[in-house]
Amino acid sequence: MKLQKSFYLRENVVQVAKEVLGKTVHTCVNGYHTSAIITEVEAYSGRNDKACHANNGMRTKRTEIMYARGGVAYVYLCYGIHHLFNIVTNGRNKADAVLVRAVQPVEGIETMMKRRQKVEVDKSLCSGPGTLSQALGIHTREHYGLSLLSEHIWLEDAPCLKEHEIVTSTRVGVDYAEEDALKPWRFYIKDNPWISRK
DNA sequence: TCAACGATTCCT
DNA sequence: GGAATCGTTGAT
Numbered sequence: 675m676k677l678q679k680s681f682y683l684r685e686n687v688v689q690v691a692k693e694v695l696g697k698t699v700h701t702c703v704n705g706y707h708t709s710a711i712i713t714e715v716e717a718y719s720g721r722n723d724k725a726c727h728a729n730n731g732m733r734t735k736r737t738e739i740m741y742a743r744g745g746v747a748y749v750y751l752c753y754g755i756h757h758l759f760n761i762v763t764n765g766r767n768k769a770d771a772v773l774v775r776a777v778q779p780v781e782g783i784e785t786m787m788k789r790r791q792k793v794e795v796d797k798s799l800c801s802g803p804g805t806l807s808q809a810l811g812i813h814t815r816e817h818y819g820l821s822l823l824s825e826h827i828w829l830e831d832a833p834c835l836k837e838h839e840i841v842t843s844t845r846v847g848v849d850y851a852e853e854d855a856l857k858p859w860r861f862y863i864k865d866n867p868w869i870s871r872k
Numbered sequence: 873t874c875a876a877c878g879a880t881t882c883c884t
Numbered sequence: 885g886g887a888a889t890c891g892t893t894g895a896t
Contacts, residue, residue: 716879725879736892754890756880773879804880814891847879870880 677829682744682763682822687770690763691717692840692861694772698780698830703811708782709830710800710810712774714862714869716845718760720769725851728769739819740769747827749807749817756804759812761822761829775846775860776801778868779809786810802870839864846870 677697684690692715700709718726720740727750728740739748740762748760748771764770777800779786786792786809792799800809807813812827822828843860862869 718879727879734893750879751889751891753878753880753888755888758879760879775879798881802881845879850878 675831676823677831679743679745679823681829681831682761683765684744685764685768687719687763687772688717688859690761690770691715691772691859693834694761694774694829695840695861695863696832696835698832699774699777699810699827700781700830701810701812701827702825703816706782706785706811708785708810709780710777710786710806711780711832711868712776712829713778713801713866714774714776714860716773716775716861717859718771718773720764720771722854723851723857724854725845725848725857726769726771728771737769740771741767742819744768744770745822747812747817747820747822749812749814751814752804757807757812757814757817758803759807759810759817773803774806775803776862776868776870777806777810778866797868801868835863 720728728737743766744763746762760771760773800806841864842858845860
């Protein structure tokens, strides 16, 4: 069953990030249904986190959706090439989000391969924040601000992982965030090969 | 209006 | 190790 609004509205974005691991993300784009298990995530906090786009009340056209109530998608273009998919959490004006960094394909694998121009199934298909968005057909213009209880994109519930099944590390690519770059807010499923990097 | 840069990926 | 590539951002 679809994860409900209450899942996303909780206050502790780190806790929500951990619980997102093992859940399944579904998209239905141009009539093609795809789904994949979320294997790697990072937490970003709207308060006291220099790595977050919405840090220090930073409010622009791009970050605006982070200030909405949890349960919507924050998608943005990175390096002019890659769409990165985030899950907005917490209540209005909190600006917390969970970045999905890697997934394990489940349904619609042929569709994912076509979108990624791959002829074999391996981790290059969707183990990375940019590649998974491409595999799932997530595009900035279509998915920015979209409800995660919509028919286009949603998460399906699954049992939470045990602590010993989760590996914790610092976040990737946020060296500019000074002391906040040290926050242990990246989480991935232990022994799962569908990870962006070790 | 303009220049710099980035929560990355892929090729050499 | 370095290029690709462009929307967002903050400063002119």
